[in-house]
Amino acid sequence: MGLCLTAGVLLAAMVFPFVGGLGLASNRAADTVDQTSGDLAKGELPLVTTIQDMNGEAIAYLYDQYRVPLESAQISDTMKAAILAIEDKRFFDHHGVDWQGIARAAAKAGVDGGATQGASTLTQQYVKNYMAFVLGADNEQEAWEKATEATIGRKMREARVALQLEQQMSKDEILTGYLNIVPLGNQTYGVGAAAKAYFNTTADKLTVPQAALLAAIANRPSSLNPGASPEKALERRNLVIDKMRENNAFGTDQGEAEKKAGEYKAAPLGIVEDLQILPKGCVGAGDGPIYGFFCSYLLDYLRESGITDKQLQRGGLTIKTTLDPKATKAAKAAAEQQVPKTQNGISNVMSVVQPGTDKHRVRALVASRDxxxxxxxxxxxxxxxxxxxxxxxxxxxxxxTAAAAMEKRITGIDKTIDVPATYASRVYPNGNKPWVVENSGKYNDKMSLTQALATSPNTGFVILQEKTGLDSVVDMAYRLGMRETLQGVNRSGEPIKADKSNGPTQGDWTKQNNAGSYTLGPGATSVLELANVAATIVSAGTWCPPTPVEKVVDRYGKDIPLKEKPCEQAVEPDLANSLAQGMSHDTSGSGTAAAAAAGSGWNRPAIGKTGTTEEHKSVAFLAATPQYAGAVMTYADGNSPQVICANPIRFCPGSSQGVFGGQVAAPTWFNAMKAIHEGLPVAPLPPAAAKYK
Structure with missing residues (x-):
């Protein structure tokens, strides 16, 4: 009688939500219940996000919860029978709430102030799991504790949502929803993921012992982990099999049912030796560790473009990227050929960008390191x-410097510039003294700008920068593509803080300090932006932000727009085309990259420019054809950077024979690009305009 009276009081509280202090005494509580039941009916669960290469092949996955959502027909009847037998054998007879169980819980609460007893129906468990693992996915532990707190108020909220849910969903829909949401351990949620992880099968092919094991560990995956606690898991699995027999899952012939149950209970757990958990994140993405750099850059780019971490980890997005597997593998092989991954303190990195006037697609980001x-x-x-x-x-x-001088008509690609052996600059003083610049080799006193770009005399470009103006040269670098390099970091390469306390930016510092050495390239640099500079030049002066994304699609197949910067005409096409012609001799004749080009068998028109820092601690090579642009940097990335020497690559402190850009960096570019261009027609560079000659 006491239980019946208690159930009556609770029923009254369900019907009249303003009665009693049971957590449902407000319109706000009622609205929350309505919203929860509505969300549950929609069945929108956290899903896996898939990252694809340019061909649509998956290369990485992101998720908080590994889940393979299934329709009812994709789940075996055996699995359904197992979960009902152990969790709610009267599932098809009630309307979502076990009133006797709640009454017992209320009676218990009257004794010790808690609500620790009282069986929940499968519908109520569906609600509880939704509260914990969907609404509370940001902090699952806290949400689980709240969703399972031993109070009558929680029981009542859960019961009311369950009642509403049974009016909005069919029994089969609720059962399917539960089997898609329930935690099953080892990062798996739902029977679709668990079937793959534990048995390397699909949920429609689960055997009785397999289904019984999943039902056994449902909601208790930690204490019944079949890998860590096989004895406990086996005991619980066999209990499920007994419950299935009692529920007539093996037929009504008791003798036959007993025999089958005995056979099923004699079967081993049968989990695979290596759990088939979907790889997660960028580490190990794709074919080995070579896609990780691209993946990491992609995630940063998406966040800056308006995609949230919640969308990435739970949204079930499909992200089609610009990654070219062929280009990536070729670049990785070339980078490691020049600098082995085991080389201590020296790294070799390469970025590949495809030119265009509508988009600059990032095709490869690799390093000699993994x-x-x-x-x-x-x-x-x-x-x-x-x-x-x-x-x-x-x-x-x-x-x-060359581009800015050409734009101001100070020089042209065929015009001669002065190239003294040494030059004392009074525009860029060294304290109270002139800044003295020397060439690293012997040059004629005068040469064309094209020859200067190919052979790289220091004095000629310092003089040209003086005539052009340092600010114009820095601005030209920004326009052509060195944007984050100049305005996103300080002189040390550290990202500028929001309060700019570690500023100024590298570009502003260069201008403010009249740093004439800018044309000699001593400062922090992005290899991707160098590659994009080359892409801008061979795209008729069109700058586009280097992008790793083709499109992002939500779980329903709808495109998600990204906040990407539009393309710009950085310089007029005639200037870009003329500059390309001026840079076309570096790979032939006496050009600084000619030996590397010949060594790889390179025979295509290309623009190019090598670079070497004064102390030979880093070298670079930027080059492009009309089809692909790329840049390579080899640098001392250890804690104690030293002079780098080549043949073989190594540290050589104190040596006067340090590495140059035509070594290591340039061979990496040519070896990679020869493979990347395989099968493509030879594309000529555009002609120069008369006004820039």
């Missing part, structure tokens, strides 16, 4: 081919 968290193996877990590195590109910056 992407990963094992520093002892030389791995690094940052997108180094895309981020601003605290190393300079050397004479690659002479491109910007």
């Amino acid at each position: 992407y990963g968290n094992k520093a002892e193996l030389g791995q690094v877990a940052r997108p180094v081919p895309a981020e601003v590195l605290p190393f300079g590109p050397g004479s690659v910056n002479k491109i910007f």
